[in-house]
Amino acid sequence: AQSVTQPDIHITVSEGASLELRCNYSYGATPYLFWYVQSPGQGLQLLLKYFSGDTLVQGIKGFEAEFKRSQSSFNLRKPSVHWSDAAEYFCAVGAHSGNTPLVFGKGTRLSVIA
Amino acid sequence: ETGVTQSPTHLIKTRGQQVTLRCSSQSGHNTVSWYQQALGQGPQFIFQYYREEENGRGNFPPRFSGLQFPNYSSELNVNALELDDSALYLCASSLAGGGGTGELFFGEGSRLTVL
Numbered sequence: 001a002q003s004v005t006q007p008d009i010h011i012t013v014s015e016g017a018s019l020e021l022r023c024n025y026s027y028g029a030t031p032y033l034f035w036y037v038q039s040p041g042q043g044l045q046l047l048l049k050y051f052s053g054d055t056l057v058q059g060i061k062g063f064e065a066e067f068k069r070s071q072s073s074f075n076l077r078k079p080s081v082h083w084s085d086a087a088e089y090f091c092a093v094g095a096h097s098g099n100t101p102l103v104f105g106k107g108t109r110l111s112v113i114a
Numbered sequence: 115e116t117g118v119t120q121s122p123t124h125l126i127k128t129r130g131q132q133v134t135l136r137c138s139s140q141s142g143h144n145t146v147s148w149y150q151q152a153l154g155q156g157p158q159f160i161f162q163y164y165r166e167e168e169n170g171r172g173n174f175p176p177r178f179s180g181l182q183f184p185n186y187s188s189e190l191n192v193n194a195l196e197l198d199d200s201a202l203y204l205c206a207s208s209l210a211g212g213g214g215t216g217e218l219f220f221g222e223g224s225r226l227t228v229l
Binding site: 004034036042043044045049090092101102103104105106 | 118149220225
């Protein structure tokens with residue numbers, strides 16, 4: 001069965017510092033991979049997605065992620081964090097079939113300190 | 115903003131009651147999915163509707179049911195509410211199947227509290 005693991009429940013970084021959020025997935029076929037962000041009391045906003053092609057994908061708000069098939073990972077990075085990036089981040093995996101739902105990780109809460 | 119709207123935004127019910135949550139999908143989207151997000155957890159798939167028919171269901175009991183209308187809007191109904199049903203319920207619309215052929219566009223959710 002497919003699954004997503006986000007090993008870090010909570011991460012705190014200083015404003016201006018770099019960020020990497022980890023995501024490992026288990027999937028029986030070629031996955032579609034997503035990162036979503038959720039601010040308190042809000043729905044989910046898509047940051048970026050990987051379907052195929054270049055394994056380094058760029059997203060909104062200066063985020064990027066790299067798909068590494070050999071490590072079953074899709075880690076999210078940002079070179080310089082802003083205080084407004086404080087939120088919950090979810091990694092998700094889906095299938096190419098079109099009718100398979102997304103499976104989400106439990107999320108990583110990001111806190112940003114001055 | 116995604117164009118997916120959900121109502122109500124917040125509601126409180128008591129155990130045993132029934133609740134209906136509503137979702138208007140983004141223009142042009144024909145698929146609606148519902149997810150339950152318990153506190154401190156990631157969203158969990160409840161079911162998906164494509165052209166008014168359920169075409170996928172997660173590990174939720176039959177008291178969770180839904181509808182999709184000709185305009186692709188959708189309802190989630192939960193009967194015999196239990197305390198563990200307290201959660202944020204997220205609706206997502208997409209074109210065709212979502213995870214496979216396109217991204218999901220989420221609404222801001224309906225927060226249900228069961229007392």
